[in-house]
Amino acid sequence: MEFKDIATVSGKPGLYKILKPSRSGVILESLDDKKGKLVVGAAQRVSLLSEISIYTLTEEGASPLKEVMIKIEKEFKGDTGLEGAEKEEYQAFMKHILPEFDEDRVYASDVKKLISWYHIIRKECPEVLEEKPETASKNSKEEKDEDTDKGEE
Structure with missing residues (x-):
């Protein structure tokens, strides 16, 4: 899936x-x-x-939900520790995962739903949370390009 x-x-x-x-x-x-x-x-x-994004204060204005969930998986491996958390804890969690998120447009209830979806996906189709090799190779290619550019200066 x-x-x-x-x-x-x-x-x-x-x-x-x-x-x-x-x-x-x-x-x-x-x-x-x-x-x-x-x-x-x-x-x-x-x-x-795949069409849902989280509002950010960056130039793009949003970060795709998939990228955010992959970050959560990398960092927490399923244990977010937010069961029964307070509003401030959800906001702090989001700030940790996506520091540039828009606090005025992303509510604690949105973060709670994000965590709920993350747990469902992790249980039912964990392969979705794995970073794809083409993404990793694309990133390493970009880094090589940057290194090449630095060497030419």
Whole structure:
């Protein structure tokens, strides 16, 4: 499974795997032990996790959710320690993971939902949280390019 195959439905808890489109919408399967199926029509709002970002104060204005979740996995390996946490603890956690996040537009409830989704993904499809080799090789290529540029100065 890939990040683009996971969705959230407005007004419903949890995450869903996209199975296939139907005439009236899309067929989803819950990412939990029940594996319940659900047909979602055009009237309900379905968001792909690959299209969700977290507001930042950077020039781009947002950081993709996938990158944030990969950072959480690298740092915490599933143990975020935020069960039953206070608002300030969620904000501090977010500041630690993404220092440039926009505190005025990212609420504690958003961070709580992020942590909830992270735990669901880690349990049901942990391969999604692994950094892809092409991302790592792209980063190392950029570093080599930077080193080459420095050598030419």
